[in-house]
Amino acid sequence: xxxxxxxxxxxxxxxxxxxxxxxxxxxxxxxxxxxxxxxxxxxxxxxxxxxxxxxxxxxxxxxxxxxxxxxxxxxxxxxxxxxxxxxxxxxxxxxxxxxxxxxxxxxxxxxxxxxxxxxxxxxxxxxxxxxxxxxxxxxxxxxxxxxxxxxxxxxxxxxxxxxxxxxxxxxxxxxxxxxxxxxxxxxxxxxxxxxxxxxxxxxxxxxxxxxxxxxxxxxxxxxxxxxxxxxxxxxxxxxxxxxxxxxxxxxxxxxxxxxxxxxxxxxxxxxxxxxxxxxxxxxxxxxxxxxxxxxxxxxxxxxxxxxxxxxxxxxxxxxxxxxxxxxxxxxxxxxxxxxxxxxxxxxxxxxxxxxxxxxxxxxxxxxxxxxxxxxxxxxxxxxxxxxxxxxxxxxxxxxxxxxxxxxxxxxxxxxxxxxxxxxxxxx
Amino acid sequence: xxxxxxxxxxxxxxxxxxxxxxxxxxxxxxxxxxxxxxxxxxxxxxxxxxxxxxxxxxxxxxxxxxxxxxxxxxxxxxxxxxxxxxxxxxxxxxxxxxxxxxxxxxxxxxxxxxxxxxxxxxxxxxxxxxxxxxxxxxxxxxxxxxxxxxxxxxxxxxxxxxxxxxxxxxxxxxxxxxxxxxxxxxxxxxxxxxxxxxxxxxxxxxxxxxxxxxxxxxxxxxxxxxxxxxxxxxxxxxxxxxxxxxxxxxxxxxxxxxxxxxxxxxxxxxxxxxxxxxxxxxxxxxxxxxxxxxxxxxxxxxxxxxxxxxxxxxxxxxxxxxxxxxxxxxxxxxxxxxxxxxxxxxxxxxxxxxxxxxxxxxxxxxxxxxxxxxxxxxxxxxxxxxxxxxxxxxxxxxxxxxxxxxxxxxxxxxxxxxxxxxxxxxxxxxxxxxxxxxxxxxxxxxxxxxxxxxxxxxxxxxxx
Numbered sequence: 021x022x023x024x025x026x027x028x029x030x031x032x033x034x035x036x037x038x039x040x041x042x043x044x045x046x047x048x049x050x051x052x053x054x055x056x057x058x059x060x061x062x063x064x065x066x067x068x069x070x071x072x073x074x075x076x077x078x079x080x081x082x083x084x085x086x087x088x089x090x091x092x093x094x095x096x097x098x099x100x101x102x103x104x105x106x107x108x109x110x111x112x113x114x115x116x117x118x119x120x121x122x123x124x125x126x127x128x129x130x131x132x133x134x135x136x137x138x139x140x141x142x143x144x145x146x147x148x149x150x151x152x153x154x155x156x157x158x159x160x161x162x163x164x165x166x167x168x169x170x171x172x173x174x175x176x177x178x179x180x181x182x183x184x185x186x187x188x189x190x191x192x193x194x195x196x197x198x199x200x201x202x203x204x205x206x207x208x209x210x211x212x213x214x215x216x217x218x219x220x221x222x223x224x225x226x227x228x229x230x231x232x233x234x235x236x237x238x239x240x241x242x243x244x245x246x247x248x249x250x251x252x253x254x255x256x257x258x259x260x261x262x263x264x265x266x267x268x269x270x271x272x273x274x275x276x277x278x279x280x281x282x283x284x285x286x287x288x289x290x291x292x293x294x295x296x297x298x299x300x301x302x303x304x305x306x307x308x309x310x311x312x313x314x315x316x317x318x319x320x321x322x323x324x325x326x327x328x329x330x331x332x333x334x335x336x337x338x339x340x341x342x343x344x345x346x347x348x349x350x351x352x353x354x355x356x357x358x359x360x361x362x363x364x365x366x367x368x369x370x371x372x373x374x375x376x377x378x379x380x381x382x383x384x385x386x387x388x389x390x391x392x393x394x395x396x397x398x399x400x401x402x403x404x405x406x407x408x409x410x411x412x413x414x415x416x417x418x419x420x421x422x423x424x425x426x427x428x429x430x431x432x433x434x435x436x437x438x439x440x441x442x443x444x445x446x447x
Numbered sequence: 448x449x450x451x452x453x454x455x456x457x458x459x460x461x462x463x464x465x466x467x468x469x470x471x472x473x474x475x476x477x478x479x480x481x482x483x484x485x486x487x488x489x490x491x492x493x494x495x496x497x498x499x500x501x502x503x504x505x506x507x508x509x510x511x512x513x514x515x516x517x518x519x520x521x522x523x524x525x526x527x528x529x530x531x532x533x534x535x536x537x538x539x540x541x542x543x544x545x546x547x548x549x550x551x552x553x554x555x556x557x558x559x560x561x562x563x564x565x566x567x568x569x570x571x572x573x574x575x576x577x578x579x580x581x582x583x584x585x586x587x588x589x590x591x592x593x594x595x596x597x598x599x600x601x602x603x604x605x606x607x608x609x610x611x612x613x614x615x616x617x618x619x620x621x622x623x624x625x626x627x628x629x630x631x632x633x634x635x636x637x638x639x640x641x642x643x644x645x646x647x648x649x650x651x652x653x654x655x656x657x658x659x660x661x662x663x664x665x666x667x668x669x670x671x672x673x674x675x676x677x678x679x680x681x682x683x684x685x686x687x688x689x690x691x692x693x694x695x696x697x698x699x700x701x702x703x704x705x706x707x708x709x710x711x712x713x714x715x716x717x718x719x720x721x722x723x724x725x726x727x728x729x730x731x732x733x734x735x736x737x738x739x740x741x742x743x744x745x746x747x748x749x750x751x752x753x754x755x756x757x758x759x760x761x762x763x764x765x766x767x768x769x770x771x772x773x774x775x776x777x778x779x780x781x782x783x784x785x786x787x788x789x790x791x792x793x794x795x796x797x798x799x800x801x802x803x804x805x806x807x808x809x810x811x812x813x814x815x816x817x818x819x820x821x822x823x824x825x826x827x828x829x830x831x832x833x834x835x836x837x838x839x840x841x842x843x844x845x846x847x848x849x850x851x852x853x854x855x856x857x858x859x860x861x862x863x864x865x866x867x868x869x870x871x872x873x874x875x876x877x878x879x880x881x882x883x884x885x886x887x888x889x890x891x892x893x894x895x896x897x898x899x900x901x902x903x904x905x906x907x908x909x910x911x
Contacts, residue, residue, distance in 0.1 A: 041777035042480045044521035044585025045770075048563045057493070057539040057559070058467065059475035059520065072474050084471040100584065102771030103778035 115256025518587030524866025558589025697820030
């Protein structure tokens with residue numbers, strides 16, 4: 021077992037494993053441990069499992085694989101770790117070991133290896149699924165069952181948003197120039213991510229409109245694909261992750277910055293170099309793309325440095341009370357904490373209220389919420405309590421995944437509240 | 448190995464989802480926060496109430512199965528490691544705060560409530576439970592009582608036992624007993640509440656706790672002082688208290704942790720210094736202001752640099768470094784041996800000097816940190832248990848440090864407890880007649896020795 025080649029991806033992070041002293045600083049803040057209250061749920065438990073795996077005391081059976089999966093990778097443990105253990109990295113590498121040994125289960129294997137790397141085909145399948153969605157759940161958001169492929173897993177009683185009748189890239193051109201009379205200051209590539217492309221195209225249109233009006237040329241390269249988060253971070257499939265990463269590198273070669281409206285996509289793209297760089301060329305390319313990627317709020321505040329007057333609240337939100345949910349990938353992984361708050365606090369026409377524990381995980385975490393929907397819901401309930409405490413009637417965030425989770429929680433609670441992407445607030 | 452009929456019975460008592468038997472579950476209940484002790488249980492049960500705990504103990508008693516009670520498992524004595532296998536009885540799912548009573552200044556909690564959650568709930572009511580072991584973000588209230596926890600605040604406010612008013616305890620034979628009450632004064636019979644407080648899970652399983660509370664001090668101020676040598680720091684602490692200021696906390700870290708202070712304090716001062724004192728005074732704002740000024744003035748006379756935290760955020764940054772000390776040290780060596788001796792305050796400087804001499808003689812790295820205000824130190828020797836020769840020297844050094852502390856009139860453990868880690872010193876540190884009395888009490892309450900066997904006084908069985 022010690023020389024098991026499947027465990028190779030873990031070697032890089034073995035030092036992190038040894039940093040853990042089991043002091044327990046990771047415990048009270050772990051969203052999964054708070055619910056489960058078993059040691060295998062929390063970082064120090066998971067790290068000791070990985071250690072036992074490397075030492076040959078445990079084998080990578082289905083039970084252990086389950087423990088490795090049962091984590092949102094929110095990074096709260098690493099943030100609280102006095103020894104600086106990079107827990108999410110160890111778990112990601114452990115998931116990669118799991119894939120090398122056990123493969124990816126059906127139907128995820130088909131989705132990750134075959135569907136996600138083929139953007140047009142993926143779009144087609146999503147479109148196909150949306151027809152069913154149209155039949156089973158007309159008009160409003162509601163419950164769907166028996167959808168094909170991965171959407172079926174999303175349907176365990178979860179409220180999921182409608183697939184857009186027209187995808188973003190069918191709505192906007194590849195090249196979007198500032199209007200006449202506005203000088204171009206920057207050229208950015210827009211990494212739209214699957215969710216904005218297929219589900220929330222209106223967010224994408226808003227962003228493109230906002231940026232071009234403020235002197236930014238926005239390119240939406242057709243060659244871009246999935247960021248790979250569910251593939252290499254979620255499922256540990258590094259080989260397919262590389263195919264996706266390479267495609268995205270090629271799509272965004274000629275721009276100053278790459279912006280996203282999805283914290284998870286940005287974080288995953290930054291992580292290419294950490295997990296997927298298996299050659300010098302890839303190391304160089306992945307690092308270069310990682311340097312260029314910016315979250316939209318980070319770009320607006322740190323690069324474009326827009327004055328407060330540039331943000332005008334759309335009529336529909338004027339007079340409303342707004343709170344902010346900080347996605348884990350945005351705050352802890354990308355270190356973007358103040359920028360969105362700075363924008364929100366400067367807005368005239370809304371009342372901004374900070375929620376208690378705004379940085380606490382919402383429990384979505386991509387495929388985590390499919391495998392562990394009940395657990396994911398219980399984590400979300402805590403978030404809903406925090407939102408309720410603010411009295412806000414609009415929750416904004418910067419990650420379509422969080423947005424889906426918060427919408428699901430809000431609808432389950434029947435709360436009269438809107439969940440929106442932060443960029444939707446603006447005219 | 449336990450028979451499948453025992454497992455089935457356990458499942459019947461606590462429910463299937465609260466019985467863990469898979470190897471990947473058991474492996475995560477084999478440790479606590481010590482480096483050296485590890486043993487897997489045969490099964491983990493996670494009961495939800497006293498009746499279920501009683502059921503588990505009746506079954507264990509009938510079959511003679513060892514039961515190791517465990518809360519957060521953040522203890523540093525080996526106390527929650529199931530060294531004889533059997534059942535780990537985890538209290539983490541008994542985690543309700545039953546009542547916080549502002550008028551009576553008390554609270555009743557289940558044992559699995561995490562200390563930090565309890566503190567936060569109290570803070571919302573303007574209340575305060577002082578014991579603050581550095582594991583507060585993972586440790587549970589049952590453990591705080593069973594280990595009689597301390598922490599920095601104990602200088603002014605005392606340790607856990609000063610706050611325990613009442614307990615519900617399940618005995619080894621399954622009897623559920625209520626001890627103590629709700630009032631701060633209670634002179635009814637023997638102090639049985641104290642018998643279970645600090646019992647390290649060897650006499651019974653605590654299932655409900657009533658604690659005395661204090662109103663939260665309205666103000667506090669943190670002063671950081673950097674000293675060239677330990678003796679001066681120790682004398683300054685004595686001086687501060689002699690001048691009528693009893694700080695809430697006086698903490699001490701040595702140069703091993705200075706790395707984490709870089710950026711917070713000037714490099715030059717850190718380079719030339721040996722120890723940092725972190726002092727917190729609390730109380731009414733006007734008292735705090737006057738006390739902070741007096742502490743700062745006294746420190747300025749002897750310290751290389753003195754900082755008074757400008758705001759809560761700055762204070763928090765200093766205290767975070769203190770909290771991180773143990774983990775910071777632990778991560779620098781494959782194995783660390785962490786001790787917990789306590790010496791009288793007037794022997795602090797002697798103790799540290801003699802300890803450092805011992806480390807030099809044994810040629811092992813030694814770090815000191817701890818609660819200098821009450822003389823409770825955590826000397827840590829950094830070693831590697833796979834390096835037999837180095838490890839032997841490290842153990843010899845620690846033995847000597849403990850002997851130094853005891854010779855100076857100190858005690859073996861200030862707040863961590865004996866568990867497995869310190870049992871080999873017990874005979875040196877305790878009157879043999881007292882050890883006998885403990886064994887007799889144990890025999891009365893747990894005649895079959897099922898509760899946390901192998902702890903406190905017994906010798907550790909040879910490891911395979």
